Amino acid sequence: MKNRKRVVVKVGTKVITSGDRALDIERVKGLVSQIASIRDKGIDVILITSGAIGAGLWLLGMKKRPEDLAMLQASAAIGQNHLMHLYSEFFKNFKTNVGQILLTQEDFNDRTRYLNIKHTIEALLEHGAVPIINENDTVATEEIRCGDNDRLSSLVADLCGAYKLILLTDVDGLLGADGKVINFVSEITHDIAKLGGKSQSELGTGGMATKLEAARAVTRAGIECVIANGKKKDVLPRILLEGGGFEGTTFKCGAGRYLARKRWIAFSSTTKGEISVDDGARSALKDKNKSLLASGILCINGYFKPGDAVKITDKNGKEFAKGLSNYSSWDLAKIKGMRTSSFKSVLGREGRDEVIHKDNLVLL
Ligand code: GLU
Numbered sequence: 001m002k003n004r005k006r007v008v009v010k011v012g013t014k015v016i017t018s019g020d021r022a023l024d025i026e027r028v029k030g031l032v033s034q035i036a037s038i039r040d041k042g043i044d045v046i047l048i049t050s051g052a053i054g055a056g057l058w059l060l061g062m063k064k065r066p067e068d069l070a071m072l073q074a075s076a077a078i079g080q081n082h083l084m085h086l087y088s089e090f091f092k093n094f095k096t097n098v099g100q101i102l103l104t105q106e107d108f109n110d111r112t113r114y115l116n117i118k119h120t121i122e123a124l125l126e127h128g129a130v131p132i133i134n135e136n137d138t139v140a141t142e143e144i145r146c147g148d149n150d151r152l153s154s155l156v157a158d159l160c161g162a163y164k165l166i167l168l169t170d171v172d173g174l175l176g177a178d179g180k181v182i183n184f185v186s187e188i189t190h191d192i193a194k195l196g197g198k199s200q201s202e203l204g205t206g207g208m209a210t211k212l213e214a215a216r217a218v219t220r221a222g223i224e225c226v227i228a229n230g231k232k233k234d235v236l237p238r239i240l241l242e243g244g245g246f247e248g249t250t251f252k253c254g255a256g257r258y259l260a261r262k263r264w265i266a267f268s269s270t271t272k273g274e275i276s277v278d279d280g281a282r283s284a285l286k287d288k289n290k291s292l293l294a295s296g297i298l299c300i301n302g303y304f305k306p307g308d309a310v311k312i313t314d315k316n317g318k319e320f321a322k323g324l325s326n327y328s329s330w331d332l333a334k335i336k337g338m339r340t341s342s343f344k345s346v347l348g349r350e351g352r353d354e355v356i357h358k359d360n361l362v363l364l
Pocket residue numbers: 012013049050051052053054076134135137147148149150203204205206
């Protein structure tokens with residue numbers, strides 16, 4: 001178990017639905033057998049699947065994607081069931097159980113929930129099951145949504161320590177200005193990001209732009225990313241067992257990985273507010289690896305509680321770090337610019353020296 005590698009594979013709606021929006025049963029079956037062959041070679045797969053809304057709309061006989069959120073959520077509730085049934089039936093052919101996990105951004109923001117997801121995935125893999133994950137569309141309103149499954153899969157790849165994230169879509173990879181696939185990207189520069197455009201599909205929510213965002217997030221966390229065509233036969237074994245490279249677009253990963261806790265702060269938690277600091281504090285954080293003290297704080301924006309993640313910006317509003325605040329925004333508004341010795345008279349109690357401890361702070 002210990003020597004097994006781990007990949008996260010994300011399948012987009014366009015890969016597993018056919019023209020009439022029904023789930024493409026043969027494609028799902030093919031995907032399952034590809035995953036089974038990879039698992040046989042010692043690589044565990046965590047599958048992120050879209051398709052619930054599309055399948056639900058098809059089952060309900062709806063020709064157009066409705067605007068109404070409740071209707072979309074109802075479609076997801078119906079479609080998710082159908083989707084899982086197919087996966088579970090096809091994995092039975094390989095005597096493999098599947099475990100459904102439905103997540104929202106909120107589950108990643110809360111460290112305890114985050115660790116629970118991690119432990120559940122570990123336990124599923126340990127028992128030879130394939131975790132199958134989707135956004136919990138029936139409860140996910142705008143504020144708590146991951147947004148799209150590209151982002152969700154980048155969060156999961158980081159959480160479970162995958163060495164690779166594969167985003168399967170209906171194009172051959174990232175296309176250059178000449179319309180040809182770019183096989184290898186060493187850095188997502190401004191020009192590369194521009195190639196992502198703003199494409200959006202009608203049934204899924206992502207597009208090349210969200211895939212590039214996901215690639216950017218995971219490569220920074222030390223995980224390689226591949227965008228490839230999920231409609232191609234045996235695309236997964238080709239990428240994973242035959243060296244890949246020639247299949248789709250591979251994004252090279254950055255050198256190091258943060259420690260697990262810092263990775264969670266950097267990539268998974270969403271910020272609830274902003275702390276703007278003066279030049280002295282900026283240089284203490286950036287150049288001297290120090291904690292943030294109240295004396296260097298210029299102003300506070302947003303409402304946050306102790307333990308929430310916040311952006312740290314310089315005096316020009318440029319974000320350069322992110323961290324977990326030991327104080328609420330209300331308390332910080334009172335103690336900003338002060339030394340710890342004055343906290344008691346203002347807050348009515350003693351307080352910690354550090355507003356953000358260096359262990360809970362990541363430079364961006
Ligand atoms: N969770 C949505 C679904 O299952 C898809 C979201 C996406 O395509 O990114 O239909």
